[in-house]
Amino acid sequence: SVLRMNVKVVGLDQLSMLPVVILTDDEEEKYVPLVIGPAEANAIAVVLENIEVGRPLTHDLMLSTIIALGARIDRVVITDIANDVYYAEIYLIQNGKEIKMDARPSDSIALALRAGVPIYVADKVVAHSVAARTSEDPEMEEFRSFLEDLSPDDFRKEN
Numbered sequence: 001s002v003l004r005m006n007v008k009v010v011g012l013d014q015l016s017m018l019p020v021v022i023l024t025d026d027e028e029e030k031y032v033p034l035v036i037g038p039a040e041a042n043a044i045a046v047v048l049e050n051i052e053v054g055r056p057l058t059h060d061l062m063l064s065t066i067i068a069l070g071a072r073i074d075r076v077v078i079t080d081i082a083n084d085v086y087y088a089e090i091y092l093i094q095n096g097k098e099i100k101m102d103a104r105p106s107d108s109i110a111l112a113l114r115a116g117v118p119i120y121v122a123d124k125v126v127a128h129s130v131a132a133r134t135s136e137d138p139e140m141e142e143f144r145s146f147l148e149d150l151s152p153d154d155f156r157k158e159n
Contacts, residue, residue, distance in 0.1 A: 002120035040106035073115040076108035
């Protein structure tokens, strides 16, 4: 079973200084934080912040290619986590047939935002994130309070 989630924010984790995207359910009770690459963080931020880019970025090109081949993105699903590596699948529809593609969650999210399609997270991935945050670890307590006060402004680059 899967849970539909939304991108809450993308930016730098203040402790690790690594790019992170945070997914949350509609009620913002469940959070799934994913460490991602800087290029993917930028690709997600561009859509979230409605930034105009002069030329197509890689994910724009990928979406254009999918459409040019007569397909559309139906949904993306973050399916699994193993050894701290997350897995995802992109579901395409072409000529009435479903095509499933293996993908990194960051690329899946960047494409889903561009295509305006739902992002789902498998229950076991959500449970893993919840379990990680409910441990009696003081760092996790800090992380929880950090998430509650989070806004996109916290991630603006200082120029």
